[in-house]
Amino acid sequence: xxxxxxxxxxxxxxxxxxxxxxxxxxxxxxxxxxxxxxxxxxxxxxxxxxxxxxxxxxxxxxxxxxxxxxxxxxxxxxxxxxxxxxxxxxxxxxxxxxxxxxxxxxxxxxxxxxxxxxxxxxxxxxxxxxxxxxxxxxxxxxxxxxxxxxxxxxxxxxxxxxxxxxxxxxxxxxxxxxxxxxxxxxxxxxxxxxxxxxxxxxxxxxxxxxxxxxxxxxxxxxxxxxxxxxxxxxxxxxxxxxxxxxxxxxxxxxxxxxxxxxxxxxxxxxxxxxxxxxxxxxxxxxxxxxxxxxxxxxxxxxxxxxxxxxxxxxxxxxxxxxxxxxxxx
Numbered sequence: 225x226x227x228x229x230x231x232x233x234x235x236x237x238x239x240x241x242x243x244x245x246x247x248x249x250x251x252x253x254x255x256x257x258x259x260x261x262x263x264x265x266x267x268x269x270x271x272x273x274x275x276x277x278x279x280x281x282x283x284x285x286x287x288x289x290x291x292x293x294x295x296x297x298x299x300x301x302x303x304x305x306x307x308x309x310x311x312x313x314x315x316x317x318x319x320x321x322x323x324x325x326x327x328x329x330x331x332x333x334x335x336x337x338x339x340x341x342x343x344x345x346x347x348x349x350x351x352x353x354x355x356x357x358x359x360x361x362x363x364x365x366x367x368x369x370x371x372x373x374x375x376x377x378x379x380x381x382x383x384x385x386x387x388x389x390x391x392x393x394x395x396x397x398x399x400x401x402x403x404x405x406x407x408x409x410x411x412x413x414x415x416x417x418x419x420x421x422x423x424x425x426x427x428x429x430x431x432x433x434x435x436x437x438x439x440x441x442x443x444x445x446x447x448x449x450x451x452x453x454x455x456x457x458x459x460x461x462x463x464x465x466x467x468x469x470x471x472x473x474x475x476x477x478x479x480x481x482x483x484x485x486x487x488x489x490x491x492x493x494x495x496x497x498x499x500x501x502x503x504x505x506x507x508x509x510x511x512x513x514x515x516x517x518x519x520x521x522x523x524x525x526x527x528x529x530x531x532x533x534x535x536x537x538x539x540x541x542x543x544x545x546x547x548x549x550x551x552x553x
Contacts, residue, residue, distance in 0.1 A: 256469030291447025292321025413489030
């Protein structure tokens with residue numbers, strides 16, 4: 225054995241009961257981009273989605289970390305036009321598209337803020353600021369009405385006072401939230417079944433609208449080529465809500481099924497922040513052990529599950545394997 229990645233995870237029901245865990249369920253880390261479906265909820269509850277005619281496809285993009293493909297860039301631009309803003313209003317910064325082919329065709333000179341994986345989220349925040357006639361320039365300030373409402377919504381989902389949710393700065397400059405893993409799992413359990421937790425009717429309706437958009441347009445949540453979020457949403461037939469975050473975070477909502485009649489939430493953290501070798505393997509292994517992913521669906525995701533390590537000549541010189549067992553599975 226040459227290297228080791230350590231995973232921590234929690235599986236929770238919508239009432240906060242821990243069903244399974246690995247490592248420390250109280251470990252506090254940042255939710256990163258796994259927060260995006262939650263950050264989109266105030267856009268729906270406020271009425272801004274209806275006001276601007278934001279479509280489910282656009283809403284899915286707002287919840288996603290897109291690959292920067294043409295369809296993503298055009299959709300963000302279209303969303304900004306609806307709210308009367310230009311791409312210059314985006315404060316997410318620049319990075320090459322996640323999609324390798326798109327990045328190769330564009331080259332460094334062709335990259336714009338629209339290609340940023342978080343540009344949809346930022347367009348959604350700007351839409352809410354526009355709807356409330358709030359300051360556009362300061363939309364990322366933690367004290368801005370948009371960010372305060374996002375934080376209140378998250379606090380409601382995780383049963384914590386707003387004051388106990390610490391804030392950091394995400395890669396795209398938006399506020400991101402530090403939570404114990406068990407609270408992240410609780411949030412996703414409630415995204416999968418908000419009624420079970422007794423959440424207010426408007427919030428339940430907003431959650432249903434957001435999760436439906438993600439399941440109907442999985443290619444807008446990730447991309448068309450090798451994005452686990454997209455492929456899990458598609459290959460599970462929408463039974464699993466999937467959203468990755470930076471630094472080894474992954475969150476899943478399991479909609480009510482025979483295995484979990486009230487649904488469940490899963491929060492995963494790869495302690496060293498790995499996103500390439502261990503995280504996808506752990507995600508799929510957890511779903512396999514929980515008997516939520518098997519047969520044809522697991523076969524179709526085999527490229528993520530092989531764990532092959534190749535050298536610069538393309539030779540397979542090793543393999544990354546999951547080596548944990550969830551008790552009771």
